[in-house]
Amino acid sequence: MKHEEAFLEDWSELxxxxxxxxxxxxxxxxxxxxxxxxxxxxxxxxxNYGFTVQRDAxxxxxGLLEVVPGAPYVLTGSHLDSQPTAGRxxxxxxxxxxAHACFRIAEELRSKQTTALYNLAVVNWFNEEGSRFKPSMMxxxxxxxxxxxxxxxxxxxxxxxxxxxxxxxxxxxxSMKPFDVASYAEIHVQQGxxxxxxxxxxxxxxxxxxAHKFELKVVGDQAHSGAALMEDRRDALLGAAQLIxxxxxxxxxxxPGKLHTxxxxxxxxxxxxxxxxxxxxxxxxxxxxxxxxxxxxxxxFLSRIEAIKQQTKVDIEVTxxxxxxxxxxxxNGVELARRVAQEAGLSHDRVMTVAGHDSTNLKDIAxxxxxxxxxxxxxxxxxxxxxSDQDMIAGLNHLTGVVRRLVAGEFTQ
Amino acid sequence: MKHEEAFLEDWSELxxxxxxxxxxxxxxxxxxxxxxxxxxxxxxxxxNYGFTVQRDAxxxxxGLLEVVPGAPYVLTGSHLDSQPTAGRxxxxxxxxxxAHACFRIAEELRSKQTTALYNLAVVNWFNEEGSRFKPSMMxxxxxxxxxxxxxxxxxxxxxxxxxxxxxxxxxxxxSMKPFDVASYAEIHVQQGxxxxxxxxxxxxxxxxxxAHKFELKVVGDQAHSGAALMEDRRDALLGAAQLIxxxxxxxxxxxPGKLHTxxxxxxxxxxxxxxxxxxxxxxxxxxxxxxxxxxxxxxxFLSRIEAIKQQTKVDIEVTxxxxxxxxxxxxNGVELARRVAQEAGLSHDRVMTVAGHDSTNLKDIAxxxxxxxxxxxxxxxxxxxxxSDQDMIAGLNHLTGVVRRLVAGEFTQ
Numbered sequence: 001m002k003h004e005e006a007f008l009e010d011w012s013e014l015x016x017x018x019x020x021x022x023x024x025x026x027x028x029x030x031x032x033x034x035x036x037x038x039x040x041x042x043x044x045x046x047x048n049y050g051f052t053v054q055r056d057a058x059x060x061x062x063g064l065l066e067v068v069p070g071a072p073y074v075l076t077g078s079h080l081d082s083q084p085t086a087g088r089x090x091x092x093x094x095x096x097x098x099a100h101a102c103f104r105i106a107e108e109l110r111s112k113q114t115t116a117l118y119n120l121a122v123v124n125w126f127n128e129e130g131s132r133f134k135p136s137m138m139x140x141x142x143x144x145x146x147x148x149x150x151x152x153x154x155x156x157x158x159x160x161x162x163x164x165x166x167x168x169x170x171x172x173x174x175s176m177k178p179f180d181v182a183s184y185a186e187i188h189v190q191q192g193x194x195x196x197x198x199x200x201x202x203x204x205x206x207x208x209x210x211a212h213k214f215e216l217k218v219v220g221d222q223a224h225s226g227a228a229l230m231e232d233r234r235d236a237l238l239g240a241a242q243l244i245x246x247x248x249x250x251x252x253x254x255x256p257g258k259l260h261t262x263x264x265x266x267x268x269x270x271x272x273x274x275x276x277x278x279x280x281x282x283x284x285x286x287x288x289x290x291x292x293x294x295x296x297x298x299x300x301f302l303s304r305i306e307a308i309k310q311q312t313k314v315d316i317e318v319t320x321x322x323x324x325x326x327x328x329x330x331x332n333g334v335e336l337a338r339r340v341a342q343e344a345g346l347s348h349d350r351v352m353t354v355a356g357h358d359s360t361n362l363k364d365i366a367x368x369x370x371x372x373x374x375x376x377x378x379x380x381x382x383x384x385x386x387x388s389d390q391d392m393i394a395g396l397n398h399l400t401g402v403v404r405r406l407v408a409g410e411f412t413q
Numbered sequence: 414m415k416h417e418e419a420f421l422e423d424w425s426e427l428x429x430x431x432x433x434x435x436x437x438x439x440x441x442x443x444x445x446x447x448x449x450x451x452x453x454x455x456x457x458x459x460x461n462y463g464f465t466v467q468r469d470a471x472x473x474x475x476g477l478l479e480v481v482p483g484a485p486y487v488l489t490g491s492h493l494d495s496q497p498t499a500g501r502x503x504x505x506x507x508x509x510x511x512a513h514a515c516f517r518i519a520e521e522l523r524s525k526q527t528t529a530l531y532n533l534a535v536v537n538w539f540n541e542e543g544s545r546f547k548p549s550m551m552x553x554x555x556x557x558x559x560x561x562x563x564x565x566x567x568x569x570x571x572x573x574x575x576x577x578x579x580x581x582x583x584x585x586x587x588s589m590k591p592f593d594v595a596s597y598a599e600i601h602v603q604q605g606x607x608x609x610x611x612x613x614x615x616x617x618x619x620x621x622x623x624a625h626k627f628e629l630k631v632v633g634d635q636a637h638s639g640a641a642l643m644e645d646r647r648d649a650l651l652g653a654a655q656l657i658x659x660x661x662x663x664x665x666x667x668x669p670g671k672l673h674t675x676x677x678x679x680x681x682x683x684x685x686x687x688x689x690x691x692x693x694x695x696x697x698x699x700x701x702x703x704x705x706x707x708x709x710x711x712x713x714f715l716s717r718i719e720a721i722k723q724q725t726k727v728d729i730e731v732t733x734x735x736x737x738x739x740x741x742x743x744x745n746g747v748e749l750a751r752r753v754a755q756e757a758g759l760s761h762d763r764v765m766t767v768a769g770h771d772s773t774n775l776k777d778i779a780x781x782x783x784x785x786x787x788x789x790x791x792x793x794x795x796x797x798x799x800x801s802d803q804d805m806i807a808g809l810n811h812l813t814g815v816v817r818r819l820v821a822g823e824f825t826q
Binding site for chain 2: 083084085086129130131134136158190191192193209211213221222223224225226227228229230231232235237238240241242244245248251252256257260261262263264265266267268269270271272273274275276277278283285287353354355356377378379380381382383
């Protein structure tokens with residue numbers, strides 16, 4: 001019980017960083033002042049439990065415990081950064097649960113209750129959210145060699161501050177070199193409501209939804225908002241509005257749960273009350289459990305784009321694209337996690353993840369297990385996000401069991 | 414001819430302030446650095462012609478010539494501030510034409526060719542555009558007592574800078590007291606294409622279109638853009654997009670020219686690629702030559718708002734409104750301007766103005782005449798805005814004739 005109490009005590013501490021007064025939420029975007037403070041606190045916590053703290057060149061924060069000199073590391077963690085005005089659980093729960101799972105296993109190793117084939121490492125990945133600097137999952141992207149360090153460091157926020165400048169401001173850029181990862185485990189809140197509805201404590205994530213994300217530039221022409229004849233206008237914001245409505249109509253043409261679409265980010269110029277917008281940049285996502293649905297939906301959307309160009313006389317260009325097919329997690333990892341849940345008497349089931357996670361990057365370089373705990377009503381990226389203490393503790397105990405087996409070398413690909 | 418040449422020479426000078434490289438356009442929003450520079454240049458020009466330069470507490474810039482000690486002033490002018498990436502003609506043409514009309518009349522007065530009942534004043538109104546600080550027509554609003562000085566000075570731009578701070582930065586706030594205005598005349602580019610199509614040199618503006626402008630706040634709920642079930646979402650940006658499309662559909666339900674609608678300004682929060690927007694603020698305009706059309710269109714739009722609230726589960730609130738009926742200019746002023754055009758052999762006709770102008774404020778405190786010159790294809794608030802030298806000179810000569818009669822006391826209400 002003392003492990004669980006220690007976790008909940010530290011959890012209350014962590015929730016204070018970037019806390020939004022009058023809510024249960026937090027505002028701690030990547031490399032913000034609040035992120036800097038929680039990182040300092042987290043480093044102290046790791047050190048108190050005997051872990052060595054290091055940071056790499058993109059600001060990933062590691063807590064390392066070498067028990068088998070020279071051996072690869074079992075790595076476990078998530079991210080402490082948040083969306084603007086977000087919940088306190090997204091990412092942060094996984095980081096703290098990983099730390100406490102490792103603290104407990106370190107204690108078992110010291111008292112010879114467990115044997116180790118590998119070393120132990122906890123990680124707080126930099127900028128998973130991507131709300132301040134793009135792309136998302138930046139730290140794990142650089143760590144796994146999918147994203148160039150220089151391009152990540154030179155990404156700018158909406159105020160033109162680079163990731164490098166922001167990391168330096170909170171003194172969180174380091175020089176740690178990459179190390180061998182024996183296996184990776186991550187636990188996260190579900191951000192959906194299926195587990196709550198099905199009464200499941202532990203989600204065994206077996207695949208990621210397929211996705212197609214793209215950025216569009218809509219180009220019209222500045223004009224006086226009152227005096228210009230309506231038939232002369234080339235209104236970029238009208239074109240953008242029609243794209244947003246079209247994306248939602250596309251979703252509604254499929255059965256529920258088959259296609260999720262969203263437009264949540266949009267910049268317009270000149271954004272003056274009396275001048276028709278000449279340019280709008282917006283970001284649209286299509287997501288589906290089926291890669292086929294993504295392909296047909298994208299084709300439909302392209303033909304809608306053509307129709308909107310005709311109708312509103314604006315130009316519309318796809319300026320960036322990023323897509324992935326439905327993407328499985330290794331089945332022997334899912335099975336290992338299932339056995340741990342079974343032995344602990346925790347209700348469990350396979351689930352898919354709609355959202356991307358750092359494990360999406362890690363699973364391409366190391367055997368990876370992804371776990372979920374329930375999220376009340378699936379509320380996410382919202383100050384009302386909630387997971388009960390009981391569910392957090394169940395997840396902590398399950399993750400501890402998983403990491404124990406990873407350290408013992410039970411999971412290799 | 415020397416008056417015309419002097420005008421065109423100064424016109425070339427003026428177009429250099431805030432010029433956008435590679436275009437014919439300018440970027441000189443109210444109290445920007447470029448606005449500060451053009452104001453210094455304009456003050457020098459006025460002084461060179463023997464006018465005294467003063468500024469009032471909201472930064473209106475006046476060039477005064479007292480010829481009849483203690484008498485009221487005939488005032489003429491427009492505004493030098495621009496929209497972002499705008500044309501060089503909007504406002505600036507009227508200010509420089511007014512100055513040169515007054516320079517010529519001052520010369521005639523000195524050489525006793527003309528007699529004066531009133532004094533002469535040129536004005537450059539502060540912040541007519543309203544793109545940086547709201548409301549628009551700010552300087553003339555304060556001058557005519559329609560807008561409180563303190564509320565104008567405390568208006569903030571999107572970076573939180575107040576109008577007072579911005580004016581102080583360019584040292585353009587003064588202490589000149591209000592003075593009696595005998596009459597007011599303003600000339601402006603049309604910002605529509607009817608005069609060009611009808612082959613008219615001088616537009617005698619006889620009324621302003623009716624308008625209803627309102628700001629809307631759309632409130633939804635933050636959610637994960639991928640993971641949240643579509644049926645759970647309350648997407649403020651989807652609600653806003655439907656409002657923008659609805660405004661255009663409303664226009665299309667009337668005959669061309671009966672109803673202009675626009676949404677050109679929109680702010681969303683949190684504007685993150687993976688978080689459904691919880692809040693969007695947007696600005697919508699309805700304009701029509703008929704106040705009845707505005708009333709029925711507004712009623713239709715309100716019922717569309719209700720339908721969009723139902724359909725998208727967002728809340729929509731009208732947070733600010735500003736409206737006016739079709740608003741005539743005094744008929745004896747229109748007739749005076751008609752006679753001047755006729756005597757000079759300039760083609761002319763009555764036109765309405767869709768856009769608001771500083772004269773819209775002035776006509777409520779003094780006998781006011783509003784004049785237009787043609788604008789190529791009606792392009793406005795756009796770097797491609799254009800009026801030919803010939804049309805500018807015709808307007809200058811006509812305005813000079815009008816101001817000559819005003820100074821002689823031919824126009825009172």
